[in-house]
Amino acid sequence: MNGPRRGNIHSVESLAALDGKGIRYEVFFMGCPFRCAYCHNPDTWEGEGTLHPTADELAAKIARYKPYFGKEGGVTLSGGEVLTQSEFACELTDRLHERGIDVALDTCGGVPLTDSVRRALASADMVILDLKFHDEEGYRRYCRGDFRAVMNTLDFLEERGACVWLRTVVVPGINDSEEEIEKYAAIVKRYKCVRRWQLLAFHTMGFSKYERMGIDNPLKDTPALSKDRLAQLQEFADKCIGEL
Ligand code: SF4
Numbered sequence: 227m228n229g230p231r232r233g234n235i236h237s238v239e240s241l242a243a244l245d246g247k248g249i250r251y252e253v254f255f256m257g258c259p260f261r262c263a264y265c266h267n268p269d270t271w272e273g274e275g276t277l278h279p280t281a282d283e284l285a286a287k288i289a290r291y292k293p294y295f296g297k298e299g300g301v302t303l304s305g306g307e308v309l310t311q312s313e314f315a316c317e318l319t320d321r322l323h324e325r326g327i328d329v330a331l332d333t334c335g336g337v338p339l340t341d342s343v344r345r346a347l348a349s350a351d352m353v354i355l356d357l358k359f360h361d362e363e364g365y366r367r368y369c370r371g372d373f374r375a376v377m378n379t380l381d382f383l384e385e386r387g388a389c390v391w392l393r394t395v396v397v398p399g400i401n402d403s404e405e406e407i408e409k410y411a412a413i414v415k416r417y418k419c420v421r422r423w424q425l426l427a428f429h430t431m432g433f434s435k436y437e438r439m440g441i442d443n444p445l446k447d448t449p450a451l452s453k454d455r456l457a458q459l460q461e462f463a464d465k466c467i468g469e470l
């Protein structure tokens with residue numbers, strides 16, 4: 227197909243506050259090769275999204291929200307897995323930087339490090355990376371993913387001196403014990419690029435999407451993690467890693 231490259235975008239959210247610093251404009255990319263058992267966005271896995279802009283069109287649209295971003299905010303590229311469209315992510319990041327807008331990239335870290343994936347990671351102002359499991363077995367069993375690829379991404383970000391926030395979803399019966407958290411902490415402590423490690427509670431809000439889409443939900447009988455247990459485990463995690 228000729229003409230400028232177009233993104234395949236699931237949706238956008240103009241004033242988000244969860245994924246990165248300050249007020250963020252969030253862009254959810256379509257496409258993800260993984261199948262995390264606790265994914266709450268199975269509707270981003272494959273197919274066509276609702277928007278197909280060029281990088282310049284999308285950056286121009288986002289720039290209208292710049293006054294709301296303040297000193298810390300900006301744009302978060304998320305998904306799906308944003309690095310499945312790494313060329314488009316690079317172009318969009320460049321167009322946003324030209325407009326003086328900060329870009330955070332939210333990834334599972336499991337995409338092989340091709341040239342464009344490296345460029346996309348390197349050009350983001352910060353990277354939010356999901357450390358989903360602490361070993362091969364966890365990734366194989368619950369994500370159809372590759373632990374080694376995630377470690378390669380973290381190694382790359384460490385070499386670049388990037389700013390990285392790690393996140394781990396805590397799922398009852400899978401990784402909600404202190405013993406499990408200690409194993410993650412042993413990895414987190416190895417990386418100076420990590421500025422923050424946040425635990426997130428598994429929740430059941432995405433379950434209706436599985437029903438609607440007729441997809442098997444492997445965790446349909448798993449309860450949400452309570453706020454109290456999350457707070458306990460976050461406190462324990464913070465103690466394990468000390469000052470970052
Ligand atoms: S990497 Fe993200 S979008 Fe892909 S399956 Fe896992 S949680 Fe869902």
